[in-house]
Amino acid sequence: MSLHVSQHPLANHLLAELRDVKTEPASFRRRARLLSTILMLEATADLPIRKEIVETPLEKTEATKLGCGLAVVPILRAGLSMLESALELFPDVAVGYVGLERSHETAVASSYYSKLPPLAGRRVLCVDPMLATGGSASQAIALLKQHGATDVSLVCVVAAPEGVERMIQDHPEVPIFVAALDRELNGSKYILPGLGDYGDRLYGTH
Numbered sequence: 001m002s003l004h005v006s007q008h009p010l011a012n013h014l015l016a017e018l019r020d021v022k023t024e025p026a027s028f029r030r031r032a033r034l035l036s037t038i039l040m041l042e043a044t045a046d047l048p049i050r051k052e053i054v055e056t057p058l059e060k061t062e063a064t065k066l067g068c069g070l071a072v073v074p075i076l077r078a079g080l081s082m083l084e085s086a087l088e089l090f091p092d093v094a095v096g097y098v099g100l101e102r103s104h105e106t107a108v109a110s111s112y113y114s115k116l117p118p119l120a121g122r123r124v125l126c127v128d129p130m131l132a133t134g135g136s137a138s139q140a141i142a143l144l145k146q147h148g149a150t151d152v153s154l155v156c157v158v159a160a161p162e163g164v165e166r167m168i169q170d171h172p173e174v175p176i177f178v179a180a181l182d183r184e185l186n187g188s189k190y191i192l193p194g195l196g197d198y199g200d201r202l203y204g205t206h
């Protein structure tokens, strides 16, 4: 398993603004989208490429293009905030959805929806801003594998050590890309220092 923590100064700057309790939903959504773009670029830096001859206005030249299909699968609902970045960067990306919701009492996620494109042969980016206990990401990635995914990366904004540990246990081959690895979970399984409930902060639902 590899854990990539972004070192980009803009990623840290945007994360600081997301952490700030004073950041309201409209600003939160904008910053979340910008940060997702940085993380998405970092998560795809090793994509396979292929050579192609293109004709410039002056002559033919060998150029490189993306060499594999891509799929992005946001975990609903907070993962939706990362989808637009993927669509802007990779207009041909296939999109799947996995709906999971953590119980407020047990923090165990249960599934309420899924719709997935064919995943075999594609790089699959599973996106969810918060990796807390890791239960949601682990469950989602198990589902992606059942649908033929063999090359999955997990892209999150903030991870807790407990979530990373869970991923190492359940999906050790899946690389994880984050803006920050935080300290710990609290008694209610929220990330500390974290930024609160990402879905609530995006959509103003608290």
Ligand code: PRP
Residues within 6 Å of the ligand: 075, 076, 077, 078, 079, 100, 101, 102, 103, 107, 109, 128, 129, 130, 131, 132, 133, 134, 135, 136, 137, 163, 189, 198, 199, 200
């Ligand atoms: C949040 C978050 C992750 C999950 C992380 O979603 O977006 O999906 O919790 O927690 P875990 O690692 O302990 O599973 P939540 O279930 O609150 O649903 P929401 O996105 O609809 O707000």
Ligand code: URA
Residues within 6 Å of the ligand: 078, 130, 132, 189, 190, 191, 192, 194, 195, 196, 197, 198, 199
């Ligand atoms: N989900 C969130 O949105 N935030 C946390 O800190 C943990 C789970």
